[in-house]
Amino acid sequence: MSTNTTTSAVSTHxxxxxxxxxxxxxxxxxxxxxxxxxxxxxxxxxxxxxMSRDLGVSESTMGIVVTVYAGAVALLALPLTSxxxxxxxxxxxxxxxxGYAISNVLIALAPxxxxxxxxxxxxxxxxxxxFSVASAYATRIVPPRLAGxxxxxxxxxxSLGFVLGVPxxxxxxxxxxxxxxxxxxxxxAGGLAVVALAFLPSVRGTAxxxxxxxxxxxxxxxxxxxxxxxLLFAGHxxxxxxxxxxxIDAGLxxxxxxxxxxxxxxxxxxGLWLAGMFVDRAPRQTLLAAVAVMAAAFAVLPFVHAxxxxxxxxxxxxxxxxxxxxxxxxxAAIRTGGVSPDIAGALVNGASNxxxxxxxxxxxxxxxxxxxxxxxxxxxxxxxxxLGVVLxxxxxxxxxxxxxxxxxTSSLEAITSSLAVVTTSVPVVGRAVxxxxxxxxxxxxxxxxxxxxxxxxxxx
Numbered sequence: 396m397s398t399n400t401t402t403s404a405v406s407t408h409x410x411x412x413x414x415x416x417x418x419x420x421x422x423x424x425x426x427x428x429x430x431x432x433x434x435x436x437x438x439x440x441x442x443x444x445x446m447s448r449d450l451g452v453s454e455s456t457m458g459i460v461v462t463v464y465a466g467a468v469a470l471l472a473l474p475l476t477s478x479x480x481x482x483x484x485x486x487x488x489x490x491x492x493x494g495y496a497i498s499n500v501l502i503a504l505a506p507x508x509x510x511x512x513x514x515x516x517x518x519x520x521x522x523x524x525x526f527s528v529a530s531a532y533a534t535r536i537v538p539p540r541l542a543g544x545x546x547x548x549x550x551x552x553x554s555l556g557f558v559l560g561v562p563x564x565x566x567x568x569x570x571x572x573x574x575x576x577x578x579x580x581x582x583x584a585g586g587l588a589v590v591a592l593a594f595l596p597s598v599r600g601t602a603x604x605x606x607x608x609x610x611x612x613x614x615x616x617x618x619x620x621x622x623x624x625x626l627l628f629a630g631h632x633x634x635x636x637x638x639x640x641x642x643i644d645a646g647l648x649x650x651x652x653x654x655x656x657x658x659x660x661x662x663x664x665x666g667l668w669l670a671g672m673f674v675d676r677a678p679r680q681t682l683l684a685a686v687a688v689m690a691a692a693f694a695v696l697p698f699v700h701a702x703x704x705x706x707x708x709x710x711x712x713x714x715x716x717x718x719x720x721x722x723x724x725x726x727a728a729i730r731t732g733g734v735s736p737d738i739a740g741a742l743v744n745g746a747s748n749x750x751x752x753x754x755x756x757x758x759x760x761x762x763x764x765x766x767x768x769x770x771x772x773x774x775x776x777x778x779x780x781x782l783g784v785v786l787x788x789x790x791x792x793x794x795x796x797x798x799x800x801x802x803x804t805s806s807l808e809a810i811t812s813s814l815a816v817v818t819t820s821v822p823v824v825g826r827a828v829x830x831x832x833x834x835x836x837x838x839x840x841x842x843x844x845x846x847x848x849x850x851x852x853x854x855x
Contacts, residue, residue: 421536421596422545425529426552428492428591431584432525433556434564435495435518436464438580441565441656442573443639444649449573450508455762457508458636460515461755465632467519468748475520476527476741477606484532484598485591487524492588494521499581503574522748527741530725536596550722554667558660565639565653606738615733616791621746623784623791624724627686628750630777631717633758634693634770638710644767646703655707662711666718673719679792682723682785688716690778693771700768727792 439446439460447457479487494517501514533545567576612618634641638659639652647655666685673681692713699705724747728739754777761773785792 415596417594417596418536420594422533422548424587424591424595425488425533425549427587428488428525429529429549429552430556430560431492431495431580431587432522432529433553434560434580435499435584436522437556437561438564438577439515440636441561441639441652442568442576443637444643444652445568445573446511450505450511452508454637454640455759458755458759458762460511461632461636462752462759463512464515464519464522465748465751465755467516468523469745469752471520471523472527472741472745472748473738475524476737479524479600480737481600483600484528484535485595487600488528488532488595489588489591491521491525491528492584492591494518495525496581496585496588499577499584503578503581519748523744526744527737530740531735531737532598535598550725551667553721554660554664554718557663558657562653562657562660565656569650569653606734612733612742615731616788616793617728617731617733617739617742619784619788619791620724620727620731621742623781623788624720624728624743625746625750625753626777626781626784627689627720627724628747629754629757630693630750630774630781631689632751632754633761633774633777634696636755636758637762637767637770641767641770642703642706642710645700645706658707659710659714662715663718666715666720667722669715670719670722678723678726679785679789679794681719682727682792683782685716685719685723686778686782686785689713690775690782692716693775693778696771697769731791 439457443454443457446460447454450457498514498518498521501517502511505511505514529549533549537545564576564580567579609618612621638656642652642655643649670681692709695709696706696713699709725740725743728743731739733739734742754774757773757777758770761770765772
């Protein structure tokens with residue numbers, strides 16, 4: 396992203412011609428918001444064991460918290476995006492951050508498994524809107540030539556959520572308890588909502604969003620992209636939902652789960668880098684290779700389960716391949732041109748979460764039947780379905796793509812250059828992050844006190 400900035404405000408009617416300071420701050424805020432969104436969504440993956448023991452339910456039952464969250468997103472992404480399309484984008488995005496905060500507060504203070512599920516539903520509603528709005532928002536506060544870089548930076552927040560957010564939350568949970576960990580994320584999300592309200596540029600809603608129809612989605616190839624994305628996420632989450640217990644069963648010390656997630660998340664960044672290299676040059680071939688590698692890794696995992704080193708090595712290959720897929724599917728959906736970009740985002744968002752919900756549910760059933768060691772075999776079956784759709788759907792996944800500058804959705808160089816601009820030109824964002832981080836200790840104490848009060852009441 397260019398470092399030539401001006402101080403003029405971003406217009407709410409037209410996209411800016413040059414990069415403004417407000418645009419840079421806005422992109423930084425969106426990136427941070429994406430980080431906390433992914434952390435909120437995936438936090439239970441690292442906390443599954445400790446939460447299930449504290450709430451008195453089995454690990455397979457605890458997996459339902461992933462399913463209900465994803466189910467809410469799947470059901471509501473398209474209708475909520477359509478209904479709110481005309482509303483000011485800033486108000487919609489800030490409301491999603493407030494929703495994340497409320498969700499985590501409910502979970503941190505939950506006296507029962509049912510209340511945890513209710514809190515996850517609230518988070519799912521926020522998530523249904525957030526990812527449908529965030530990428531389109533980013534493209535509207537920068538010049539058209541930099542839209543791809545803007546999306547790249549926003550989506551880098553997702554990768555940081557995998558690499559840092561989930562492992563950090565897991566580490567906090569293992570150190571002082573899962574409730575303080577969730578409470579800290581709640582405080583951070585609430586603080587970020589205030590930052591977004593103060594610094595995010597205003598953007599008007601869309602007067603008439605182009606939604607299309609299932610027939611049009613099928614004709615343009617968008618439907619095949621959505622189906623393949625759904626199956627990919629389902630296959631992935633059959634195993635990823637239970638990655639903590641799976642690694643422990645392979646010999647990992649329970650206290651090292653956060654470190655294992657950190658390592659696996661790091662391999663996902665390698666996948667993001669590969670996606671940036673090939674998303675414009677060979678998207679179909681790259682996606683076929685990625686899904687095939689994921690399926691192969693799942694097929695191998697049961698055979699190396701007796702070795703922790705072998706399990707981690709194969710899981711790293713799986714996660715690296717998976718790291719390419721989000722960028723490739725989003726680019727494919729937008730390139731079909733069947734709907735407006737925010738509607739394309741809603742469809743992919745909804746499909747991904749139907750897959751997450753289905754994958755977590757399938758994983759829970761398979762876990763009870765075949766056990767942890769052979770759980771990846773269930774994921775292989777679903778991933779082969781996704782691979783088949785990508786192979787067959789040449790309209791949705793063409794061999795040669797037409798060049799559209801504004802559809803370049805990932806580039807490691809773009810991400811790092813954008814990050815450099817943010818860190819050197821917008822110190823106020825850094826101060827805001829420091830404020831949020833410094834408040835984590837306060838949140839931890841507050842949540843611990845509240846939790847103690849709840850337990851005292853329950854004993855009475």
